[in-house]
Amino acid sequence: MVKMEFPSKDSGIAVLVNIDSCIGCRACQVACQTWNGRAPPQTSFSPTFTNPQGLMANAWKVVMFHEITREKVISFEGAAIRITDAVEMVPIPYNCLHCAAAPCARACPVGAIKVSPEGAVVIEASECIGCGYCADACPYDVPKRGSDGKYYKCTFCVDRIQNGKAPACVEVCPANVFTFTSMENAVKMAREMEASGKKVYGLDVDSYVGGRVRWIFALSSDKASKVFPKQFPEKAVVQTESLREALKSISIPGLGIISAAVFALGVVAWRMDRIRRIRGSKKSGKGSGGNGKGGGGGR
Amino acid sequence: MGEEKEIEILSMGTRIAHTLQLIFFTLLVLTGLVFLSIELFAWVVYPIGVPLAPMVGLSQETGAVTIGVEVARAIHRFTGPLWGALLIVYGIYLVVTRKILAFEPLKKPIKQQIREAIALLNHYVLGKPLPKDVEENLERHNVLVSYLTIVLIVAFILVGGSGAAMIYLNLTPDQHRIMLLLHDIGFYLSILFTLAHIFAVAHPANITILKAMFTNGRVALKWAEKHMPRYIRSRAVRGEIETPGE
Numbered sequence: 194m195v196k197m198e199f200p201s202k203d204s205g206i207a208v209l210v211n212i213d214s215c216i217g218c219r220a221c222q223v224a225c226q227t228w229n230g231r232a233p234p235q236t237s238f239s240p241t242f243t244n245p246q247g248l249m250a251n252a253w254k255v256v257m258f259h260e261i262t263r264e265k266v267i268s269f270e271g272a273a274i275r276i277t278d279a280v281e282m283v284p285i286p287y288n289c290l291h292c293a294a295a296p297c298a299r300a301c302p303v304g305a306i307k308v309s310p311e312g313a314v315v316i317e318a319s320e321c322i323g324c325g326y327c328a329d330a331c332p333y334d335v336p337k338r339g340s341d342g343k344y345y346k347c348t349f350c351v352d353r354i355q356n357g358k359a360p361a362c363v364e365v366c367p368a369n370v371f372t373f374t375s376m377e378n379a380v381k382m383a384r385e386m387e388a389s390g391k392k393v394y395g396l397d398v399d400s401y402v403g404g405r406v407r408w409i410f411a412l413s414s415d416k417a418s419k420v421f422p423k424q425f426p427e428k429a430v431v432q433t434e435s436l437r438e439a440l441k442s443i444s445i446p447g448l449g450i451i452s453a454a455v456f457a458l459g460v461v462a463w464r465m466d467r468i469r470r471i472r473g474s475k476k477s478g479k480g481s482g483g484n485g486k487g488g489g490g491g492r
Numbered sequence: 493m494g495e496e497k498e499i500e501i502l503s504m505g506t507r508i509a510h511t512l513q514l515i516f517f518t519l520l521v522l523t524g525l526v527f528l529s530i531e532l533f534a535w536v537v538y539p540i541g542v543p544l545a546p547m548v549g550l551s552q553e554t555g556a557v558t559i560g561v562e563v564a565r566a567i568h569r570f571t572g573p574l575w576g577a578l579l580i581v582y583g584i585y586l587v588v589t590r591k592i593l594a595f596e597p598l599k600k601p602i603k604q605q606i607r608e609a610i611a612l613l614n615h616y617v618l619g620k621p622l623p624k625d626v627e628e629n630l631e632r633h634n635v636l637v638s639y640l641t642i643v644l645i646v647a648f649i650l651v652g653g654s655g656a657a658m659i660y661l662n663l664t665p666d667q668h669r670i671m672l673l674l675h676d677i678g679f680y681l682s683i684l685f686t687l688a689h690i691f692a693v694a695h696p697a698n699i700t701i702l703k704a705m706f707t708n709g710r711v712a713l714k715w716a717e718k719h720m721p722r723y724i725r726s727r728a729v730r731g732e733i734e735t736p737g738e
Contacts, residue, residue, distance in 0.1 A: 302527045303558045319550060320558045322565060324527070329669050433669040437676050444680050445529055448687070455691045458617055465619040466696035 202293035205312030207379035217284030221362035225254035228361035250339030289347035294403025300330035313349035392417030502709035516575035632723035650678025
């Protein structure tokens with residue numbers, strides 16, 4: 194748990210993901226793979242469109258397809274008639290959310306997870322020792338262990354954004370799902386979407402992740418009520434990790450104080466013992482031996 | 493000046509086991525602290541990493557701590573199981589040979605235990621003399637040692653069990669998180685024990701035992717009669733030593 198300076202949650206960059214516009218083409222997934230030179234992961238058949246099934250060391254962005262059922266209703270002579278329950282796909286382009294105060298960066302014992310001034314949370318692979326503390330600390334299940342034992346995840350295309358370009362996934366999207374902008378602007382747009390009845394994830398989340406994430410998701414509320422609970426944790430917090438941090442913040446100074454107190458008490462005990470022996474030797478008129486200490490029972 | 497009578501209160505086996513514990517525990521604490529709080533303990537691993545970083549193609553500036561921590565992690569994961577194995581073997585030996593004396597004071601009635609604990613705390617912390625009845629009934633270990641031993645056992649179970657699980661079991665992320673938390677709690681408890689232990693053994697009343705631990709395990713019989721009279725009496729009854737006061 195490293196003490197880190199994070200850019201303010203109101204500064205830096207952000208991406209607003211308008212999920213309603215997403216057509217599930219997975220161009221973003223492929224662009225991420227290509228730009229970052231990741232080897233294609235082994236895929237498998239599954240009962241969903243999502244492939245691979247989740248984020249992997251070589252798949253930093255995955256479109257997660259959520260199946261929901263919605264009533265199909267027609268109006269007939271003023272009455273609403275339910276025709277059927279239709280299955281709908283809601284694709285969510287998912288990657289690291291780049292928390293405002295990334296718990297993975299706080300958890301990394303070697304400081305291998307850097308936070309750029311723009312707010313991109315990046316694992317420096319050459320410094321990663323593969324301890325997995327980042328994965329333990331992440332409430333979004335993002336960092337994944339690679340075959341080399343190191344952990345990998347989305348870098349927010351920090352190499353692109355620091356050269357004035359948008360992330361690869363953002364640039365390639367044919368449906369303009371992503372709005373890559375300043376955090377201030379993204380928050381403003383997200384609030385407007387919220388006001389228009391959409392549900393937004395990422396604006397007011399737990400303080401464990403800094404209260405906000407830099408990938409903000411918006412979706413029509415009828416779909417969001419079914420999809421968001423499956424995709425995002427109810428509370429963006431890892432309780433055990435949060436408890437570890439709290440324990441550490443108490444224990445390290447606490448143990449320091451106790452150590453100092455123990456040392457001080459020890460010094461006082463030796464001083465008092467010396468005074469007692471000097472007084473004793475004065476009374477008896479001769480020096481006492483080394484074993485003249487007070488009682489106390491075996492250690 | 494006649495030679496003072498001495499008795500052995502710490503056997504060779506105990507002293508070897510204690511020294512091994514000391515080495516393993518120190519190694520584990522130092523290497524573990526690096527993981528717990530790198531911002532405070534990077535200096536522990538930095539000297540190890542400085543010569544090694546260039547060898548693996550990392551700069552000394554950023555790589556020294558990384559490599560140092562990697563070495564610390566390897567030591568931690570190697571030493572931990574060794575220490576655990578030692579503890580298990582030593583624990584079995586103590587149980588089988590019935591040499592566990594640390595819990596003897598717990599056989600006393602609870603009221604007497606509390607009275608002894610308060611008297612000992614007053615003695616250690618405030619320098620007050622021990623009441624006669626407490627002094628006369630001191631065992632090989634006092635009641636505070638018994639309580640601290642319980643803390644130590646809980647700490648070792650937490651830290652050892654969770655450590656072994658993290659190394660050897662294929663845990664789910666949630667299980668791993670819980671183990672990490674338990675590992676931390678066990679560590680804090682073991683440090684609390686260690687601080688109390690260091691205070692006790694470095695106290696003027698007990699320094700004789702500290703010297704015995706790191707020399708021949710023997711103390712003056714007179715000293716033992718004063719500090720652990722009940723234990724000496726029981727050994728005298730068993731005929732292991734001459735009658736106290738002789």
